[in-house]
Amino acid sequence: MDIYEPAEDSYLLQKEVQAHAEGRVLDLGTGSGIQGLAAIKSPRVREVLSVDINENAISELQKIIRQQKLRKIKVLKSNLFENITGKFNTIIFNPPYLPQDEGIEDAALYGGKKGWEVSEQFFHKASSHLISNGNILFLFSTLTNKEKVEEIIGHHLFQFKELSSEKMAWEKLYVYEITKTDLLRELEIKRVEEIHFLAKGKRGVIYKGIQERAELIKTHFAKKETISIAIKTKREDSQAMGRIENEVNWLKILNKKGIGPKLLFSSKTYFAYKFVEGALFLDWIETARKKEVLAVIKNLLNQCYIMDNIGVNKEEMHHPHKHIYITKNHRPVMIDFERCSRTENPKNVTQFVEFLARIKKDLKEFTYDPDKLRELAKEYKQSRDLEIIINFLL
Ligand SMILES: Nc1ncnc2c1ncn2[C@@H]1O[C@H](COP(=O)(O)OP(=O)(O)O)[C@@H](O)[C@H]1O
Ligand SMILES: [Mg+2]
Incomplete structure (x- = not known):
């Protein structure tokens, strides 16, 4: 497999990496290693883990590390987060973002049929590998579909800020700094993971996630189980006030009579209840x-x-x-x-x-x-x- 050569997109992202990466850094889909190697130069960066699905990319980067006796950077073969454990302060991702061309396979270029599928997989797991106030430095192109990328970010309860952009012949490149929303942080304190958009109702937006719960049973052994939960929040465009509080109040009353999904926890702006499989x-x-x-x-x-x-x-x-x-x-x-x-x-x-x-x-x-x-x-x-x-x- 060929290694992705650094191009304009890499250099645009590299500048932001130097300015915004810190602490423990994950460099996902490292390719030539350009982002990870830029990150270790920053005094704010403690250590870097560079990963790629491509074996050749890994061994080339390992060579560089050995030759230059670099200490802050390690490499690992992994398809997205597959072999990654632990949390990072910064995650760098320059995803393959082109819509798939018929008959050509190149994991470094193509992000799926529509270009954004790999990014969606990324955001599905990203939060579990990012500390609460960590940041993601993310590069994409208008060829990926900007609206779709922003929708995917929002659907995983992240928020974004544009750091830089560059107009090219056929496309425009963007680097976004992506962080967790307050709601996402709050839900993670409650040990909810893999949170993603489920449905837009008439007045609410529903997200789905999983939560590990420890249930104390008679013998005092805590039995752990993972359950699917739904989180209902108010739609931003909805004028209805107090709807969440109203539903929470009634769920409490009706749950006692065996009606409705079991309410798990709530605040003024959202509540979490059991996801109904059916x-x-x-x-x-x-x-x-x-x-x-x-x-x-x-x-x-x-x-x-x-x-x-x-x-x-x-x-x-x-x-x-x-x-x-x-x-x-x-x-x-x-x-x-x-x-x-x-x-x-x-x-x-x-x-x-x-x-x-x-x-x-x-x-x-x-x-x-x-x-x-x-x-x-x-x-x-x-x-x-x-x-x-x-x-x-x-
Ligand atoms: N606890 C749940 N389990 C499974 N699906 C749910 C749950 N809550 C909501 N949904 C899904 O989200 C959609 C919208 O939820 P709903 O409560 O009807 O919102 P709204 O009040 O905005 O209409 C539902 O039609 C259903 O598909
Ligand atoms: Mg409804």
Whole structure:
């Protein structure tokens, strides 16, 4: 494999490395070694680990280190973070950033089909290898797609600052200094890792991560387990105030009744709860058996009934499709409680029954008459007797 020759991009990044690298430095995809060799010249840099996937690059750099008797720098073969342990003050990355050309393979040039895939892999693991107030010195080109790069940075709860740029014939090069956002730092104190964007809801942005939890069991042995968690934050463009606090308050109340994903921890601006592994209700129905569907509907009606009794409206229960997940064990878990509000006129059961009447056409094995079901919903408003509805469906 050829070693990537230093070019304009390398020199642009090198200047910023001299100015901004410090402490323990990781030089990822070192190639000729130009960044690592620049870093060790800085008095602020204590030690450098230069890595590359390319064996030739590694042995060439080792030769230089031996010849010049360099002490601050070590080399290691690694594909991105694969063989890396520990945390660094600075991570330097000049990624392969060109969109893949048909039929040509060169790990030093091509960053995947679209050019940014390798960068995305990088950001997925980067935070675990960077100290809380460390920095990443990152080079990319407009050929990679600038908006996409900035989106990937934000999706991993990092923030960026442009350090320098250079216009070339076909592209423009940028060096960004990338640091952790306050939210990312806070989540890492809670031992959440591999945090990345999951979904944009109507009002919130949801991230996913993993958290190692030690559960004290009877014998005082701490059993360690890693769980997937979801983190909900307010969308920046959302005007709704107090939504997070509202959802946190209701999750606390409803969790006690077995409703909603388990709340783990929260602040005024975000909360973390269990990630629900499962399929959306209407997708799940397509492959489920009638008996299973019945049990799930019964369970959901009961959850609605509990909310009715508490005197809270979840809202949107007449089109809850995106807010009901069915787990592997056929347990329905509702999400999104941010519009919950106290009411004297609870509508959870009646709205959900209206939904059941509407989706009758998707429930091919069921024979109930949707209009009769709607009538029973009206009766329920008066009697608050859930049994008549459940018995009717059976
Ligand atoms: N605990 C969770 N487990 C799994 N997926 C979740 C979880 N919370 C949110 N999501 C995903 O994020 C999306 C948006 O979440 P939601 O709470 O509906 O936000 P919003 O209030 O902005 O609509 C959901 O449709 C779902 O795909
Ligand atoms: Mg929603």
